[in-house]
Amino acid sequence: MEPLGAADPRRIGPYALVGRLGAGGMGAVYLSRSSGGRTVAVKVVRADLAEDTAFRDRFRREVAAARLVSGAFTAPVVDADPDAEVPWMATAFVVGVSLHRAVATHGPLPEAALRMLTAGLAEALVGVHGAAVIHRDLKPANVLLALDGPHVIDFGIARATDGTALTSTGAVIGSAPYMSPEQALGQHLTPASDVFSLGTTVAFAACGESPFGDGAGAAVLFRVVHTEPDLSAVPAGLRPLIERCLAKDAALRPTPREVIAAIERPGPRPDPRVDPRAALPPVDAPRPSAGWLPDPIAADVLALRAALTALPAPEPTLPLTGPTEVLPGGSGTAPTAPDRRKLLLGLTGGALAVAGTGTVWALTRDTSKGNGKNPLGGSGGTSGGTPRPSAESVPDAKLAWQARLPASVAQVLPGSGIVACVMLAEVVGLDRRGEKKWTVKGADHGDMPFAVTGPTARTVAAVAGDRLYVSGARFTASGGGQTGGRARVLGIRMADGKDPWTIELADRPAMGVLDFPGVRDGRAYVFPMTTDESAAYEIGVWALDLAARRTAWFHRTEAMPVFWGLPQTGGGLLYADTKRIVAVDAKGGAAWSKEFQAVLVGAAGRYFLVADAAGTLFALEPATGRQAWKAAGVVETSLRGDGVATDEKGTLAFVLLRDEDGGFSLAALDTASGRTRWRSPLPADAEGSSRLGARLLYADGNVYRMGADGMLWAFDASNGNPRWKYGGFKGNSPTELAWGAGDRRLCVSDTGATTVAALDANGA
Template identity: 55%
Template sequence: MERLGAGDPRQAGPYTLMGRLGAGGMGAVYLGRSAGGRTVAVKVVRPELAGDGSFRARFRQEVAAARQVSGAFTAPVVDADTEAATPWMATAFVVGVPLQDAVARHGPLPGVTVRTLAAGLAEALTEVHRAGLIHRDLKPGNVLLALDGPHVIDFGISRAADGTGLTTTGAVIGSAPYMSPEQALGEPLTPASDVFALGSTVAYAALGTRLFGDGAGAAVLFRVVNTDPDLSGLPDGIRHLVAGCLAKNPNHRPTPRQLVELVERIGRPDPADGWLPPAVATDVIAARGVLTALPLPDPGPPGAPPATTPLPADPGPGGRPPEDAVPARRPSRRTVLFGVGGGVLAAAGAATTIALLNDRGGRGATAGSTGGSTPSAPVRPSGAEVPEIGPSWQATQPNPCPQVLSADGVVVSVSILNIWGVDDTGRTKWTVDGATVGGAFAIDPTTPRSVAGLDGDRLYAIGGSPTAPELLAFTLAEGRLDWRLPQGRKNAAGVLSFAGIRAGKAYWLGFGDGNDHGDLVPAGTHVWAVDLATRQSLWFHGEDTMLLQSTVPTDDRIVVSDLDQLKALDAKGGTVWERRLAAFGLGTAGRYVLAPDKDGTLTALDPDTGGPAWTASGVVGASKLGDGFATSEDGRLLYLLWRDGDGGCSIGTVDPANGRPGWRTPLPPDSPDAPFLGARLLRADGNLYRMGADAVLWALDPADGKARWKYSGLKGRDATKLAWSAGAGRLCVSDTTTRTITSLPAKGA
């Protein structure tokens, strides 16, 4: 979701527009929220079209017709104003990810998903056609993958363009790779045109490529009209379905109802088993947790100390946590996952529950936010005067590395099936081949996350077979396997994330709760604690829900969270307390657990009781990677990023013992077109590091926040694809898209 720009509307009828979801030829689509809390998708017509009387008349007719569309796989109209100065239409907001994005990120979808997709799209078209509409622009970008099935969006609007000033005789409207031959030729359309688009869309989901290729629109349309695509890569049943949809003669194509029956004959999966692959399902859950959040509040006047509120440390009568720390009845695993198969949807990683924090409604106050008028802009340095440095070295690895670790004499980069040790010149010192130690070290090659840890002269990672995970200890100097410890649980597999090492104890989050549910895959998630000195398991704690985040605040506590609840585990893996809170990133400062919420309020929690100690408002939440907090070496200062009224950020300090704010310094701006990333901070080697949303790296003076040097060599890259770590005199960055490791000198020279 893009933040609102200067040309965007702020209100459509009763709906406050919180951010732009997308745009097209007819207008833009916004995330809207009513005063009563209802979330909708609002399409606002382009101003120049609003003055076209012919367009407005057709728009009225289409809104009236679209109101008749219902069904499980469409987004029905819930409100509209065709007579407004700028007409708009609101539809039910579907929490999902576009099919186009899911395939681009995770590759072709599995067969069971494709079959359900085909049936769902056919059922959606049945409802659209029953209302007398033709979609005319069915394509992967207009299909949302939700937990309850696929949803067709954006129907009816393209038809409003016909016969208006938007088109001329013989013009065609739509997306070339998914048009029917008759649409490409500008001929009259029937519902069969949508069936052709369905076939092309389903083939894209199964193959990951467009059937009629890429290139200039005219060339693609020529192939649509005159050539038969290669369907040999499609599974047998789907190949037959797609071939029928792509008949050049529209009279020879099946109806949507016939397509549903065909999928039933092919073998439609049981919905109770879930239909989305794990990584896509996790993206959907991340979207649900963030895209439905309210806008962040006004952070207050720029340059002013951030608002912090000390709270009573007493947990309540009898030593019990406060009332809101008493949990409601926990939903079952099946309820939490909405029918998505078991706990495997957590496979995309712990931090993805906050994967869309960079999309939350812009930087700074917007219309509808609380706190009064937007404050004036702070005096912000340009950053032009800050020295630019170059890397000490760069190295390209054979595979993407979602984690990089900087240690004395070696930089460790971790991929799915290999671990590399690189020396101070960028040359490979040693390699660990996952095949030789039996397993994978990570689960997603392109999403940065912590899966391995360092302690002394040892590197620790989870390996072993998928059904028999082991803790592996390697020497840092040679990359030699020193020892291994089997987990010994039947229903457990692989690593979700590395929580940390404290007082010689290491903690990992993984898949499976250790209990046999009769599932084909491990269900739920777990925490595994290991004593590194004795090389023995300390405890195993299984959950039937998704444990997505973690932090280790004390020697005998680990705090974990799912989508909306925190839980503290003791030295034996037992539950100490639970607290209802949807935390967007977890951290530790002093003895407190740091938990920011969706509104930018950071709460410090007592690890013994779960009770709040103090809060700070106007905080920039942690990025999807969770590295939004940094502390001084002695633990007496907490560094946070704060929102400013001009859309930029300031760096500042807080006393973690009581929440008392210290200094606050405005930072140079990120590139204006960079998406909002959230906070990414590191503290090491006498520097405070910040990664900007535009992927520019800054070394700041931890005494006052002033910039010492910057590195712009990664500028413009997707910052959510960059893993980083600092220490041993260097800042290291792994770009998972280019497979490049960059080492920067801490001193900047």
């Protein structure tokens, strides 16, 4: 939880605000207390949205729907005023940790807890569906584990069973790994859709990952619709029920009451001659009690409760006069900040739904199948026998500036003395001191949402020359409902945000833009998500002639574009999913395609670059797909891409190579021949950090690397020697950090918060 900032209100209605719990595209959520001392989570709408009459109507319907849903395993609305100058809604604060955070921190749940989780979620859905509402976004992040059982939160994208939308135009329609097949296909939803999400959520709790795997949203949704889930880690006694919940045919899924009944009935015992676990006593039907949670998770909840009980009681009438820090024990001195932040961050019972231009897309890949070990602290031997330098020997960089913005920042792009910060509803230009110089609002350009924000954000903008290009979608509405959308790109002058113009994909309805690979030789390349008359969607490649301000060509993809590569010259691009790579020529035709399980895709000079699971990097001719050269030992791309970086002319490709001691070396490859120009062992990552894969950028003579622990490194591009490091983001998940380099700066955004920071290229 963050202290209140200067721009945060101190009181909303009868509630004094204590601290900020989180923020999203629609506003912020605050931990708050009434005059009588009741702790609640207050959702406060952004001031600019409060002026939108249509948004107020949608928020009013959301409040009405949330009021209908009340039960033992939901977070009920306790107060609201959608007609206030700044609309708000207060829900009961659930003292619990999110299922997603608990599993990420402590691992999968044991069977007894899984059974309690399943029954609790089903009971919550009984209440939700009894109020004629479909949740539509049941997922681990929206489940809080409390001492009295699991609680379902966040009805921000719920929909009434009569089809009445309860959310704003362009709001998130679900999270790909937990959506039902009918939701993925844009079909009519019934309460059975939530039962499918229940099944995927419980499977995540049992396995530690989605049963349909990771990857870009489009690839995950393809598997949700067409493949069977991996339930191998689900306990045998629970697996048949979860299999029924995950039936492709909604009519074959059990109702929530049938789920509860199945949990309460003892399941068949395994044969002790085959499974020694059969000798264990049977698992009783779950009952809410403090002992249902594993001890480490229960300890987190108890620590959270202790911190909350130490909050100072607000004055009954006076607003708070300054930021209030949560201090366990009321001692007046904060304990170690990371420990408390870990408990409090993101645990609100009224979390915001992040708005965007379609499904939340996430590039998350399974890194457990790679080769090598987690790098450990200290020096060790590398493949060439060169000693690994110590992190302590590398100078620490100083932060040039840090700025807070009104919403989560999906992408940061430096250029022309400006850092462009792309958010859902606007783009803000910050100057070299981090101060706001200009703002461009999507509402001024045809109701155009720009970005999906949060940890799942992808690339939505690019800088070329003195201009910034931002992709999005223009939605038209009639009678308060969205009737259609068109993908478009907005171009503005980077220095002052002026001279705007747009190019629109006029002949194909679109739900939004999946990704914006970039600009090459005067053409912008965009992946719009288009729809047809049946509401089925497909991803295309849209090439825009920026000088003529018109469409150059449109390519219908043959594979989901999870990865891509843009060569410096020659036009066209390469895109790939986890099974196939497809090359597009300069006129938009498919030059060639191959079955290939890629773990890295990029381009350097005139070649496409792809790597397989064995770590072999291949340079391919764009016209024919013929192999030009190959290199071994290359590390796969990170969860957010950036697996390979190139210099300005594309003559060098910078990659990570895996060493014999489990650590990494940074290498520069000659893109014409594949020969190694230099190879430099890297300082070891922090002990215990999970392996990230390669995440690299090049700019201003530096090769930047983001470590698995969030540490930022700058290396000399001429020889690989470390220049500086910066640990201000250490401890943050790299999947939640967006970055951009150029114009003598490295800029970083925490996509789960509202902060942007900049470092000078020289680290000073």
